[in-house]
Amino acid sequence: MDAYWMPFTANRQFKKAPRLLAKAKDMHFWTPEGRQILDGIAGLWCVNAGHARPKIVKAIAEQAAELDYAPPFNMAHPKAFELAERLVQLTPAGLDKVFFTNSGSESVDTALKMAIAYHRARGEGTRTRLIGRERGYHGVNFGGISVGGIVGNRKTFGPALGGIDHIRHTHDLARNAYSRGVPAHGAELADDLERLVALHDASTIAAVIVEPVAGSTGVLLPPQGYLERLRAICDKHGILLIFDEVITGFGRLGAPFGATHFGVTPDLMTVAKGISNGCVPMGAVFCKRAIHDVFMTGPEHLIEFAHGYTYSA
Ligand SMILES: Cc1ncc(COP(=O)(O)O)c(C=O)c1O
Incomplete structure (x- = not known):
């Protein structure tokens, strides 16, 4: 945890009791230990359509394979x-x-x-x-x-x-x-x-x-x-x-x-x-x-x- 300097975060406090999110689907996150958490703020007001939607995941994967950068x-x-x-x-x-x-x-x-x-x-x-x-x-x-x-x-x-x-x-x-x-x-x-x-x-x-x-x-x-x-x-x-x-x-x-x-x-x-x-x-x-x-x-x-x-x- 030492190398990462986190944005808009009380770094020292966070690292004493990290809040880690390891997985997401629809309106929930899961911690690395498997605890389910309701994502009440849609990521950071940005996951408007929910997490890990198959259509979006597929589009990202296909695009990376077809043309990764132009x-x-x-x-x-x-x-x-x-x-x-x-x-x-x-x-x-x-x-x-x-x-x-x-x-x-x-x-x-x-x-x-x-x-x-x-x-x-x-x-x-x-x-x-x-x-x-x-x-x-x-x-x-x-x-x-x-x-x-x-x-x-x-x-x-x-x-x-x-x-x-x-x-x-x-x-x-x-x-x-x-x-x-x-x-x-x-x-x-x-x-x-x-x-x-x-x-x-x-x-x-x-x-x-x-x-x-x-x-x-x-x-x-x-x-x-x-x-x-x-x-x-x-x-x-x-x-x-x-x-x-x-x-x-x-x-x-x-x-x-x-x-x-x-x-x-x-x-x-x-x-x-x-x-x-x-x-x-x-x-x-x-x-x-x-x-x-x-x-x-x-x-x-x-x-x-x-x-x-x-x-x-
Ligand atoms: C109104 C408004 N403008 C700009 C920004 C900055 O966006 P970003 O964090 O993607 O640079 C935010 C981020 O929350 C915002 O709420």
């Missing part, structure tokens, strides 16, 4: 295109372009870069500021911890990205405690974005990123009308709205995405986790066609978006 830069394999076509059938109308990543953190950093590069490509290079929300979780890469709003994930790692600000969180126990469903109070908290526009000017702001339902400092539902208001303020000021749907995507709210469930369509949408049922590390960024098309100008032999990962797609 480079995604300047080359591709047919199934990446096929998957993209199938995925955009699920997304809200308009979000019909997809860029593949390997994790939620990578999806977030990809979306933030896309937002800044989009404005620059349109001749608005001053729009570089990124706005997150207090209590937000957007993974652990430098972009994600910068726009994220969880102090424990931020305080240790220096200033991270510059040009960041945060709107207020929506957790309002005084007014919304014990309410059922989506809280009645707090739509006006979206107006906090107007405060930041007044402070920084819209011409400096590229994007706002929020989780439709925040999932890492408690499950925080958006107040009634809040997401609609945020959408309207972004539209008014030409700011891109990014929904981080790494948890809420692929059925967790009973609809394909939070955007579908709440009826509010962002400009960019980050996903991971449920996209592959947790079976292979994978994520994606969906964006509106108009955003993608801004990149597709310039000479055709040049790379339009200088970004990607060895395992993208």
Whole structure:
């Protein structure tokens, strides 16, 4: 147990009393001793369709045997295109372009870069500021911890990205405690974005990123009308709205995405986790066609978006 340094874990405590999971099927894990455990959090909110489904296991085995790896830069394999076509059938109308990543953190950093590069490509290079929300979780890469709003994930790692600000969180126990469903109070908290526009000017702001339902400092539902208001303020000021749907995507709210469930369509949408049922590390960024098309100008032999990962797609 000595060599492995575990993520987001109290390592010394864990190693005194390890919690090991050796096997999984459907909604259960088994310990190495054979004790069955109900998987109440679907892995890490990612095994949306249950563990070890024969169809998925077979697909992974067949793919590894047929084509284990193909480079995604300047080359591709047919199934990446096929998957993209199938995925955009699920997304809200308009979000019909997809860029593949390997994790939620990578999806977030990809979306933030896309937002800044989009404005620059349109001749608005001053729009570089990124706005997150207090209590937000957007993974652990430098972009994600910068726009994220969880102090424990931020305080240790220096200033991270510059040009960041945060709107207020929506957790309002005084007014919304014990309410059922989506809280009645707090739509006006979206107006906090107007405060930041007044402070920084819209011409400096590229994007706002929020989780439709925040999932890492408690499950925080958006107040009634809040997401609609945020959408309207972004539209008014030409700011891109990014929904981080790494948890809420692929059925967790009973609809394909939070955007579908709440009826509010962002400009960019980050996903991971449920996209592959947790079976292979994978994520994606969906964006509106108009955003993608801004990149597709310039000479055709040049790379339009200088970004990607060895395992993208
Ligand atoms: C909303 C949200 N964004 C991003 C991430 C980061 O995803 P990953 O751990 O795959 O990098 C998570 C992970 O829980 C998340 O909940």
